[in-house]
Amino acid sequence: MSSPAQPARTRPRPGDELELVVDTLAFGGAGVARADGYVVFVEGGVPGDRVRARVFKAKRAYGHARVVELLEPSPERIAPVADHPGAPWQVLPYERQLAVKADQVDDALRRLGRLDGFELEPIVPATQPWRYRNKLEYSFGTGAGGALICGFHAPGRWDEIVALDDCLLASERGNAAREQVLAWARAHELRAHDRRSGEGILRNLVVREGRRTGEVQVRLVVAPGELPAESLTAAVEADSLLVTTTDALGETTAVGETELLAGSEAIEEELADLRFRISPLAFFQTNTEMAERLYGVAAELADLRGTERLFDLYCGSGTMGLVLSSRVAQVFGIDVVEASVADAIANARLNGIANASFFAGDVRLALRELTERAGRPDVVVVDPPRSGLSKKVVRRVIEAAPRRIVYVSCNPTTLAPNAAQLAEAGYSLRRVRPVDLFPQTPHIECVAVLER
Numbered sequence: 001m002s003s004p005a006q007p008a009r010t011r012p013r014p015g016d017e018l019e020l021v022v023d024t025l026a027f028g029g030a031g032v033a034r035a036d037g038y039v040v041f042v043e044g045g046v047p048g049d050r051v052r053a054r055v056f057k058a059k060r061a062y063g064h065a066r067v068v069e070l071l072e073p074s075p076e077r078i079a080p081v082a083d084h085p086g087a088p089w090q091v092l093p094y095e096r097q098l099a100v101k102a103d104q105v106d107d108a109l110r111r112l113g114r115l116d117g118f119e120l121e122p123i124v125p126a127t128q129p130w131r132y133r134n135k136l137e138y139s140f141g142t143g144a145g146g147a148l149i150c151g152f153h154a155p156g157r158w159d160e161i162v163a164l165d166d167c168l169l170a171s172e173r174g175n176a177a178r179e180q181v182l183a184w185a186r187a188h189e190l191r192a193h194d195r196r197s198g199e200g201i202l203r204n205l206v207v208r209e210g211r212r213t214g215e216v217q218v219r220l221v222v223a224p225g226e227l228p229a230e231s232l233t234a235a236v237e238a239d240s241l242l243v244t245t246t247d248a249l250g251e252t253t254a255v256g257e258t259e260l261l262a263g264s265e266a267i268e269e270e271l272a273d274l275r276f277r278i279s280p281l282a283f284f285q286t287n288t289e290m291a292e293r294l295y296g297v298a299a300e301l302a303d304l305r306g307t308e309r310l311f312d313l314y315c316g317s318g319t320m321g322l323v324l325s326s327r328v329a330q331v332f333g334i335d336v337v338e339a340s341v342a343d344a345i346a347n348a349r350l351n352g353i354a355n356a357s358f359f360a361g362d363v364r365l366a367l368r369e370l371t372e373r374a375g376r377p378d379v380v381v382v383d384p385p386r387s388g389l390s391k392k393v394v395r396r397v398i399e400a401a402p403r404r405i406v407y408v409s410c411n412p413t414t415l416a417p418n419a420a421q422l423a424e425a426g427y428s429l430r431r432v433r434p435v436d437l438f439p440q441t442p443h444i445e446c447v448a449v450l451e452r
Contacts, residue, residue: 029442048074087440113416123434140192140202184235201225211288212270215239282340283316290437301449308378318344331356367396388414
């Protein structure tokens with residue numbers, strides 16, 4: 001006798017509202033719930049919440065929704081400190097945030113990388129839960145009544161900006177710089193750039209700070225047009241004041257023509273008893289205090305003896321390679337961003353470090369040439385972007401044949417397949433230590449060491 005037919009499960013459609021109970025947190029920060037077995041990733045939900053959520057994307061196996069009403073809060077939920085789109089996890093106690101991040105690193109490595117036998121070490125907590133960022137990128141928008149505002153995009157919205165009175169991720173001085181620019185722009189009746197109509201001039205504001213030096217860099221990103229630059233110089237207190245003009249269709253602060261209005265082109269920061277020059281487009285870890293802890297973890301796991309040849313891939317401004325330079329014989333760094341490499345060379349000179357050399361180039365192409373010229377590395381340190389290493393770059397690292405690889409990751413879901421590919425080539429994942437650089441957010445950093 002055949003079994004009775006099961007009713008077809010109806011997949012929600014965009015716009016549908018569902019009552020859901022959030023079970024867990026997914027990598028990236030969304031809550032995970034189920035509607036009759038259908039998985040829904042719920043933005044704004046934490047484990048234990050009962051919510052009403054509106055679906056905005058529905059695929060065959062899973063959908064995405066946003067909380068529109070909190071029907072019954074989770075016992076774990078705490079009151080938010082600030083209305084801040086950049087701090088979505090502030091509704092979770094900090095110890096819970098740390099536990100979730102450590103679990104997600106472990107889950108990614110085991111489930112996505114199919115790796116085991118490694119030691120997952122206790123996560124390193126942040127020294128400051130708030131006001132820890134040395135760089136913030138704000139967007140301009142139009143608020144109620146047509147007023148110019150400056151803040152962050154609302155979750156999932158490219159066309160809606162949430163205004164901020166006080167950004168609790170920035171220092172008081174960084175906030176003051178943002179407020180000065182906004183007051184100046186309002187006084188001159190400048191308008192936010194509208195990407196649809198092309199009207200308005202103000203696009204973004206980048207505020208960068210030397211946490212140890214107190215130096216502040218302010219960079220205004222604008223669309224082509226008339227800008228009262230002289231009055232901006234008088235209105236804003238900054239050690240470096242710049243304007244970048246771009247006609248890019250998408251929102252970006254990384255392209256365009258940059259002009260120095262006042263002060264110096266770069267600011268300086270101190271980290272691990274070294275001084276670093278930071279130019280406008282160069283990469284520098286956005287949490288100075290925890291970057292110091294992160295590089296300390298990398299140094300510990302690298303287990304350096306003083307005789308090694310070390311390659312620093314995706315070296316940025318040279319921070320990690322220069323911090324490790326006193327523990328090795330030679331450092332060679334590669335980065336595709338020429339401005340970053342120029343900073344790295346200047347930073348080596350600034351600190352009197354003679355055993356470090358830096359080169360501009362695509363790691364995928366430049367690593368083989370560097371190995372031929374400098375010799376095989378004993379240790380490779382790699383700090384790639386969120387997308388991780390391409391398979392070809394991993395093959396190049398395997399060709400270079402270091403005995404130890406120290407992988408600094410900002411995304412365990414890309415670390416996992418990279419580590420799996422290295423494991424297939426004979427490397428073993430030994431130790432992994434998460435480090436929390438970004439409290440109140442789902443972002444995770446960790447340091448992994450692989451050996452052969």
